[in-house]
Amino acid sequence: MNDRPLPAARRAARAHDEHPSQFRLLSQRRFAPFFWTQFLGAMNDNVFKIGFTSLVTYQAARFSGVDPKTAAFLISAIFILPFVLLSATSGQIADKYDKALLTRLVKTFEIGVMLIGGAGFWLHSAPLLYLCTFLMGVHSTVFGPVKYSYLPQHLSKDELVGGNGMVEMGTFVAILIGTIVGGVGAGFVEHGAVVLASACIAIALIGRAVSGFVPRTPAPQPELRINWNPVSETWRNLKLARENRTVFLSLLGISWLWFIGATFLASFFNFAKDVLSADPDVVTVLLGTFSIGIGIGSLLCEKLSKRRIEIGLVPLGSIGMSVFAIDLFFASHALPPAGHLLSVGEFLARPAHWRVLADLFLLAMFGGFYSVPLYALIQSRSQPSHRARIIAANNILNSLFMIVSALMAMGLTAAGFGIPAIFLTTALLNVVVAAYIYSLVPEFMLRFVAWLLVHTFYRIRLVHAERIPDEGAAVLVCNHVSFVDAIVIMAESPRPIRFVMDHQIFRTPFVGWLFRHAKAIPIAPAHQDAALLARAYDLCAQALADGELVCIFPEGKLTRTGEMNPFRHGATEIITRTPAPVIPMALRGLWGSVFSRSVDAHWPRPIRKGVMSRLSLAVGEPLEPALATPETLQQLVTELRGARK
Structure with missing residues (x-):
């Protein structure tokens, strides 16, 4: 099966206007029943877990042999354990069978699990409740690969960010509602068990009914033979994920987010009781605030990324998480004492x-900026036939990281660390891990620098940006106005670009580092370095053969007057060796900025007037290689640019 959306999705994608709201998906059958099914499942998870955790934290006397200080971390670890044991098998099942059928089977299983949980609440039986926790983990383990591999089969590529944002938002709103219901239910001292048991069973029944409307979703690999050995299949899934370096490191990035999230979420009960001197209802406020934050962050991703998979938001998210987690440590130490809850x-x-x-x-909001682009990146760059198993590998890694999170928190607690100190430790670890991941995959940091530039200094108007192909080789040619031309184009391209740039740029400290890590191709005139010129053409040929985008500035140097210099034969030489479509582009509005060679250069307007400077990137129709002479390309780029420099 290919990576295109189903016919219904394609028809819907053509029918909507240029920039539709992501909320419109809630009115469409390809998305709405699935959304509400996963919403109810997430809510039920949290009604049960919050109710259980609240009871053992504030009513520990009713549960023999339970340590209220570590119970929350233990519940989290038990819930996650099935992800380690069964994710590999679940990924195979999701690739082999119709996802609508699997969704209904999972929701039927949830009803039986909640009957066990209801009995545990009724009898105040910790063993039954721990068993239900484990079985709900099994439920989520099987549903996980279905959940994230379902979206690319029903949504077009430009809907993936919005769809993932909706799912993330829905999940955390469900967590909020589940937290409220679980907390309120546990607060009824006499009848709390009945309230919690009834709520869990009722939500499971409603979820099963809604799942009946999830549309048929054909299996991408129905001939797959399932390997029931979880150990060998787990290892195979991890090897499969490692085949694409960017995807695998994105999986690690998401798993690290779950490490952070699990640490904070599992700490809230003790944080409220021991640090804030607050009653269980305040836990609901904390969890609600956290859930609303990540929901809003997830929804904002589509607007901030202009409906593209913008991985530049990932470093922004990790920076924000560290900053506010560190401030939370200091805020916790500035609290006045309270004599009661x-x-x-x-x-x-x-x-x-x-x-x-x-x-x-x-x-939490910056956590939304961090997670949504990573999920969309994994979905878009994974092979459709293996996508569910890649998601399963993600769940395996997530679970391992979350178990390590629980063990770390329990170990730090045993060593005398308070909850604020655990938060600070997690924040500092996040700085170290983020720096390590971005050093391994510079694409994230490069896109962040590009995104920051064009969203801080400039407001960019795109003209026919859809002409930049989503896949396949092409040569982009553009006028050369300023030192940041490549960064602007990089920020607005839907995919990475190999820029052909003057070799002297690579000698400058920051810009040289930036473009070396962007895999830019240094080039020099033949009279300066003939060997480097030949190597540049070889690298361009290899990049095009690999299906990449190559961008060249045919003028060979920055304009000193604002007018275009004559185009040289570099682009012609590249496409003569490896024929590929040629796409003319033109930048307008950069001449006269401090980044240009204008004698009247000025800083962009945000620094001078508080208003973002406007510039445009216009993209022309693709040109056949045989027609792409320097004269023709210069004429087309001149027409695209117009009178504005």
């Missing part, structure tokens, strides 16, 4: 607590 009203009446809530909200 504060109610929600008393908690909110103290100004110092608003800083805590702001830190949690912003930490």
Whole structure:
């Protein structure tokens, strides 16, 4: 099966206007039943886990042999254990069978699991509740590969970011509602068990009913023979994920986010009780703030990324998470003492607590910026026939990281670390891990630098940007106005570009580092370095043979007057060796900025007037290689640029 959306998805994609709202997906059958099915599953998970955790934290006497200080971390670890044991098998099942059928089977299983959980609540039986926790983990393990491999089969590529944002937002709104229901249910001292048991069973029944409307989703590899050995298949899935370096490191990045999220979420009960001196209802406020933050961050991703998979948001997200997690540590130490457990009203009446809530909200919002592009990147760059198993590999890694998170938190707690110190440790670890990942995959940091430039200094208008192909080889040619031309084009391209650039640029400290890591191709005139020129043409030929985009500035140097210099034969030489479509482009509005060679150069307007400078990137129709002479290309680029320099 190819990587295109199903026919219904294609028809819907053609029918909508140029920039539709992602919320429109909730009115379409290809998305809405699936969305509400996963929403109800996430909500039920949290009604159960929050109810269980709240009871053992604040009513520990009813549960013999349970340590209230470590129970939350233990519950988290038990829930995650099935992901380690069964994710590999679940990925194979999701690739082999119709995902709609699997969704209904999983939701039927959930009803039986919640009957066991209801009995555990009724009898105040910790063993039954731990068993239900494990079985809900099994439920989520099987559904995980179905959940994230379903979207690319029903959504077009430009809907993936919005669709993932909706799913992430829905998941955390479900967590919020589940948290409220679980917390309120546990708060009924006499009848809490009945309330929690009834809620869990009712939500499972509703989820099963909604799953009946999920549309048929053909299996991408129905002939697959399932390997039921979880150990060998786990190893095989991880090897499969490692075949694409960027995808694998994206999996590690998502798993690290789950490490952070699990640490914070599992700590909230003890954080509320021991640090904030607050009652269980305040836990709902903390979890609600966190959930709303990540939901808003997830929804904002589509707007910030202009409906593209913008991995430049990932470093922005990791920076924000570290900053606000560190500030949460300091905010926790600035709290005034309380002589009793504060109610929600008393908690909110103290100004110092608003800083805590702001830190949690912003930490979670930046977590949304971090996660949504990574999920969309994995879905778009994974082979369709193996996508569910790649998602399974992701779940395996997620679970391992979350178990390590629980073990770390339990170990630090045993060593005398308080909850704020655990938060600080996690934030500092995030700085180290982020720096390591971005050093391995510079594409993330390069896209961040490009995204930051064009969203800080400039407001860019794109003209026919869809003419830059989503896949396949092409040569891009553009006028050369400023030192940041390549960064602007990089920020607006839907995929990585190999830029052909003057070798002297590579000698400058920061810009040289930037373009070396972007795999730019240094070039020099024959009279300066004939060997380097020959090597540049060889690298261009190899890049085009590999299906990559190559961009060249045919003028060979920056304009000193604002007018275009004569185009040289570099582009012609490249396409003579490896024929590929040639796409003319033109930048408008950069002449006169401090990044150009204008004698009247000025800083972009945000620094001078507080208004973003406007520039345009116009893209022309693809040109057959045989027609792409220097004269023709210069004429086309001149027409695209127009009078504005």
